[in-house]
Amino acid sequence: MSLIELQRDLRDWLVREDRWSARRLGDDAAPGLRVYLNNYRAQLVACLDDSFARTRDWIGEAAFRQSVIAHVERVPPSSWTLDAYTRDFPATLSLLYPSDAEVAELAWIDCALGEAFVGPDASVADAAMLGEIDWDNAMLHFTPTLDLGDLSTNAPAIWSALAAGDMPPAVEYLPEPGAVLVWRHEQVSRFRAIDQIERQALLAARGGLSFADMCEGIVAACGQDRGVALSGQLLGQWLADGLISRVEERPVSI
């Protein structure tokens, strides 16, 4: 047997417990194959256990264990880092809990907080240094750990209550689709629920739209007075949150 055939057989044993692959590896290999299978599964289970604490709190130990088993069977790991193995678990939970959207949304928050924790470092814009900025030509640059998830329930409130050891609120569906914002500031991963106006503004500004153009979009959605006020509020909130890493003035064409 060539090396690549041997490695494919061992992979197929681990991923699918394929008996034919096991047989090709030799009759004497059975005890060792059981050890490797146990080690493989234990690593993946431990990874998901460590990364989805609030999701586990919400659905309970037994249901979480079943979900983890289903995920390990459904999604073999593909990256050199176990951190990456967490990324598809919310999708597995969506399949397992099609009528309970808060489960996958809690898992998304767990996962995104973990990713933000080890995301790239970045400076934070100092609000006191921004007095001289020409805001008509300003471009906002956001912290690279910023991530946005879709939200249809009050999952952030449930997550916070579970983390604090409080009785979580009952599931509530939002009157209109919302979003949850995750980022890291001062070495701590954070999140907050946001509405569609803020979500669109963040996506536009992060996508390269100038601050002035972003404000115009908010004014178009909310009207002149409310739009202008809201734009200022959002900028202040983003600066206070540590979401903005720097503000750059766009070169003015003559």
Next chain:
Amino acid sequence: MTAPFAGFGLGLRKPHYAKFLEHRVPVDFVEVISENFMVEGGRPRQILRDVRARYPIALHGVSMSIGSADGLDGAYLARLRALVDEIEPLFVSDHLSWTRIEGFSSHDLLPLPYTSEALDLVCANIARAQDALGRAMLVENPSTYIDFSPADMTEWQFLDAMCARTGCGLLLDVNNVFVSASNHGFDPIAYLDGVPHHRVRQIHLAGHSMGEDLLIDTHDQPVPGSVWDLYAYVLPRLGPVATMIERDDDIPPLADLLAELAVARNIGRKHMRQAA
């Protein structure tokens, strides 16, 4: 020429981060799992920088997969190189095993057959890794639970040929020798006599547990007497070598690990003097 590093160290694990940063722990170096710090930023990387400011560090990997039949992962090597450049470690090591094939990653150290085909492939992969890292690496003998006999050579002959062809060093895990010898019925003394002594740069000491049918390299126990005996046997045969206690599960208080390290120091003092 500088003498090889011959200090005594501990594997640095999360429960003991604060102690290592708040106090001067009496170790000559610490070893960390490379992949835990091959992240883009955040607190783990900062902790590693802070630890590096106080102690020499060895980087020990588990995912390079030098036995992969479809070669190494270039992105992995680039990330490891960036960490190496920043931390300037004493050693960069990984295992004689494989974890990755055709887009699948096992996250467990899987065994190789000791064939000429595997030797050629492992040597080519090590050569590529050493080029990418800009330095020689150390390769650790694994604990194995399957014996792919008949093979073209023993594990120690494989290691000898691998070191000769690539210039890499050896990380000799004495517990792994004991575990594999027990599981596959070979003589651990023949193994320790057969490895290329002048290539051994670092030693791992750890504990193991009995599984259903086989000894398992669990790293959740103190170093047992059988492993201390093999350590005392091999030490006079080696040149100056660094020694480290590895503990990954049921991690005890730091004082317990330092007490084990003191045992290693005593054996080391006695036997390295004999070797000198």
